[in-house]
Amino acid sequence: MTSDNSTLCNLWQTQPLESFQMSLEQLRKKGKRLNRVLLIRDSTVWVVCLFEIGWFAWILTIAPQLVAKIGSILIMFGMAFMNGQVWLDQRNRRRSLQRAETSGNVNSLDFFRSELVRQREFHRGLWFWSRMAALYPGLLVFGIGCIVVFPSPDNLVGYAITAVALILFPLSIWLNLSKSRKYQREIDTLDALKLPPA
Amino acid sequence: MPSSETPQDDLYREAVAAYGPALARMARSWESDPDTRKDLLQEMHLALWRSMATFDNRCSLRTWVYRVAHNAATSHVLRSRRGKAKALISIEDAEAQSGLAAHDQSHPALEQAQILERLYALIQTLNPLDRQVILLYLEGIDAASIAEVTGISSGYVATKIHRIKNMLADRCLERRNL
Numbered sequence: 001m002t003s004d005n006s007t008l009c010n011l012w013q014t015q016p017l018e019s020f021q022m023s024l025e026q027l028r029k030k031g032k033r034l035n036r037v038l039l040i041r042d043s044t045v046w047v048v049c050l051f052e053i054g055w056f057a058w059i060l061t062i063a064p065q066l067v068a069k070i071g072s073i074l075i076m077f078g079m080a081f082m083n084g085q086v087w088l089d090q091r092n093r094r095r096s097l098q099r100a101e102t103s104g105n106v107n108s109l110d111f112f113r114s115e116l117v118r119q120r121e122f123h124r125g126l127w128f129w130s131r132m133a134a135l136y137p138g139l140l141v142f143g144i145g146c147i148v149v150f151p152s153p154d155n156l157v158g159y160a161i162t163a164v165a166l167i168l169f170p171l172s173i174w175l176n177l178s179k180s181r182k183y184q185r186e187i188d189t190l191d192a193l194k195l196p197p198a
Numbered sequence: 199m200p201s202s203e204t205p206q207d208d209l210y211r212e213a214v215a216a217y218g219p220a221l222a223r224m225a226r227s228w229e230s231d232p233d234t235r236k237d238l239l240q241e242m243h244l245a246l247w248r249s250m251a252t253f254d255n256r257c258s259l260r261t262w263v264y265r266v267a268h269n270a271a272t273s274h275v276l277r278s279r280r281g282k283a284k285a286l287i288s289i290e291d292a293e294a295q296s297g298l299a300a301h302d303q304s305h306p307a308l309e310q311a312q313i314l315e316r317l318y319a320l321i322q323t324l325n326p327l328d329r330q331v332i333l334l335y336l337e338g339i340d341a342a343s344i345a346e347v348t349g350i351s352s353g354y355v356a357t358k359i360h361r362i363k364n365m366l367a368d369r370c371l372e373r374r375n376l
Contacts, residue, residue, distance in 0.1 A: 008313070008317075008336070008366055008370060009335070009336050009337075009338055011310055011313065011314065012223070012314070012317070012336040012337070013219075013223075013336070013337065013338065015223070015314055017219060017222045017223065017226075018222070018232075020218075020222055020236070020239055022240060022243050024203070024207050024210070024247070027210075027243060027244055027247045030240060030244050031244055031247075031248065034244070103249060103252060103265075103266070104249055104253065104257060104261065104262030104263070104265045104266050105254075105256060105257070105265075106265065106269065107265060107346075107347065107348060107349030108265060108268045108269065108272070108326070108327055108330050108347060108348040108349060109327060109348055109349030109350055110349055111265075111268075111269045111272060112272055112326050112327055115272065115273070115276055189288075190327065193327070193350045193351065193354050194349065194350070194351055195351055196351050196352075196353040196354070
């Protein structure tokens, strides 16, 4: 088996490869282009945020009821907060990736682990609960406000928004926490690999 | 050589001269689609070139190159995993599934290209860390150096290599004609 595997290693190392060449000039250009792409990606979050705020600001101006106005304001703050959090997460990820990707002092296990930790934290703890706290009260107040002001059974919008808020809230908690548990299991597996086998 | 070249550029050239083919093999193992593979290889080279600005000889050039390339590839696979929700498995799981990898009885002998194809298919199912271990093993790197590059304890590396050898013999070499 050992000689078979040596033959396999030899086959692996001598396999024909597609030609690939990248000049230093091309590398520099790609580096600059990548920075531009990241800048555009960051800006997209804010464009989406402005659109959302604009939409609810418009609702704020046309809604005659106080409760709908309060709901709109809460949603605007919630969405701005969530977009800010997404932007911060992207920025932190980019910085840590740039640091780690370009540092041979970070071993593969630690790099993979730090990525999993970052993803786990996005789905639980302060980040997650503050996102929920910022977004859902507005949605709920807005939906309930619509129902209170127009109690007709035909008021589908009000019922739909309230139902979405009521269903999404526990569903989001369940989905995010189960995702964070999945990441934690992967992290635990990696941590075990740092120690000698039992 | 242009006068604008820096020590970073020189180190990058040195690294590519020594490990360029290994990077190409690594990219092929991480990405089966040719276009995406080319992008990945460019990303690995870009990360390597950038990294050379901070190379401080605390580890060997080989360890540095493999770590940087692997970290760039890990980012790539995590990004694509988010998109495709692709489940990646460990060497241990892959070994347990080896019985499922039925050998194609219609071909009495696998050609070398088929062996490589099978090998790539196997590697692409593995999680990033185990992928790194098997790739370094195939590159002929010894267990102690694999432990240094990956950060996995040398005991676990030895265990994983043992499993890799069994798995490769079972999946890729049983019907070989090398």
